[in-house]
Amino acid sequence: MLMHGHRELLQTAVLLNGRLIDFYMEQSESSGLVGNVYKGRVVNVLPGMQAAFVDIGLGKNAFLYIDDLLHPHLEKQPEQKPSITELVKSGQELVVQVMKEPMGSKGARVTTHFTLPGRWLVYMPIAGYVGVSKKILTESERSRIRMIGERLRLEEEGIIMRTAAEGECEESLGADVEQLRQLWKSVEQRAAAAKAPAELHREAGLLRRAVRDTLTDDMDEVWLDDASRYSEAAALIQEMTPHLSDRLKVFDARKEKSSLFDRFRVTEQLEAAFQNRIRLECGGSLVWDETEALTVIDVNTAKYTGATDLEDTVFKTNMEAADEIARLLRIRDVGGIIVIDFIDMENESNREKVMARLSDWAKRDRTKCTVFGWTRLGLLELTRRKARDNAARQLNERCPACGGTGKKTTVNS
Incomplete structure (x- = not known):
């Protein structure tokens, strides 16, 4: 590192x-704002959107969706969602945590599902369950740390055991829980004394x-x-x-x-990673285009001609492209909807292998990434959690001449 x-x-x-x-x-x-906890004031409640806008002192009001007001444990949620007007009122003071930073014209997205990350685990003051990272594969180890979590949590507390918790002793995990528990108590004490809007806790x-x-x-x-x-x-x-x-x-x-x-x-690797056209080692290429909520990636064989037949050439290009796309999604910290136009393959098993390769990489991504599968048009769809403005927008400055399109319109009159 x-x-x-x-x-x-x-x-x-x-x-x-x-x-x-x-x-x-x-x-x-x-x-960084993600993870910060604020005491805010509800400015407006929109029943048609099942959402509310909350002033947390950032200039733009934060957005609070009804799912982020209901109990974080699915088993403790009502069978039918109530109207958001039954849960919050304009003028009401509310403690919330930022889960997505302000981007463009949008304010921050906030939640009442509080999470405080530690070295070994994530502490949730009102979740009521114990979760274990899916990256811990051994069933005996999953059971061991889940039982430790059940012993450590109190009443409505929740705990998610991180991948790093694998192999750790109960004493270390308990110390992590106690530190985060005391941190939350200090947040509650500040909330009781503060006048909204106010910052109660800043994430590391x-x-x-x-x-x-x-x-x-x-x-x-x-x-x-x-x-x-x-x-x-x-x-x-x-x-x-x-x-x-x-x-x-x-x-x-x-x-x-x-x-x-x-x-x-x-x-030099960063400069190559943030280009619109990225060369693959095999000779193929990726054409990368991003909007605010959608990223489109086109895979081309370019100079790669293969050695045996067309299907083999296409398959090898797509497999290398899947590896490179997974790497670039992490480097560029891309979030939102991602659509990949792989080169058409006739063999269904090859299509399954390409999707499996990308799915395998998605499991290793520290940011939640979900591969949904192929569309009728042969495009591969996936989503990646978007919490912060991605690195490309922080590193690149929009060209004042073309507005970021790479083209300038000329009209002859």
């Missing part, structure tokens, strides 16, 4: 065998999240090029994973006569 800091900016990149597989960035440690910045969520035993090295952040990073690693403290290393750009990202070829 590489962490590049410059003033307010922090960028983190994760490499596997020298190849970029994850990329995150924040303009400042206080810029990118540096802490990177150490908490990304640093694992199988990570060989962590390089940091910002001396001002080194002591903070070292303290975080000592707090969460002290046995990995020796893996943190300082990169001196002046001594190396190169930037951290240039030294590990991250810069």
Whole structure:
């Protein structure tokens, strides 16, 4: 993992065998809103949309949908949804948590399903159940940590055991729960005293999240090029994973006569990853186009002619494209609806293999990603959870001449 800091900016990149597989960035440690908890005031209730707008002090009112007001445990929800007017009224004060940042003209989306992430688990003060990460595959281990969770939770509390909880002892998991429980109590105390709108809790910045969520035993090295952040990073690693403290290393750009990202070829990989046309190693290519809520990806054979027959050429191109698309979705942090136009395949088993490959990658994605399958037109549909503005919009500046279309209309009169 590489962490590049410059003033307010922090960028983190994760490499596997020298190849970029994850990329995150924040303009400042206080810029992220997802996970923040606010005491807000209901400004408007819209029964026709089953939603309400809540002033949480961000300028634009936040959007609260009825599903985010009902009990988070499905078994405890009513068989038929009530009208949102029965749950909230204009002027009512409400504690909410940001689940999606403001994007474009839209305000933040908020929820009353509170979640506080720790190193090993996620604490939910009112969920009433224990969940286990689907990435923990051993049934005996799933049962073990589920039973620990049941012993640790109190009354209406809920716990989701993260992938990192696999193999951890009850003492470590219990300490995580108690820390988060006390954090929630402090949020409740601030809520009782605060006047809406007010911020009650701020989620950890990118540096802490990177150490908490990304640093694992199988990570060989962590390089940091910002001396001002080194002591903070070292303290975080000592707090969460002290046995990995020796893996943190300082990169001196002046001594190396190169930037951290240039030294590990991250810069050139990022430049290639954010192009509209991406070349595949086999000679094929991807054409990538994004709107606010929809991403369309077209797969082409381009210069790849294969070695045996057309079906084999198409299949190999599509399989490589599936691998590359999965990687780029993570690097670009794409969210929303994604439609992929793979090259047409005659063999149904080949179609199933391409979908299975993409589904396998989706399971490894730390952001929830769901592959729905093929449409009648032969397009593959999937969705990926969208919580923050993606990296492309943060890195790229819209061209004032063409407005981002890449074309300029000329009218002869």
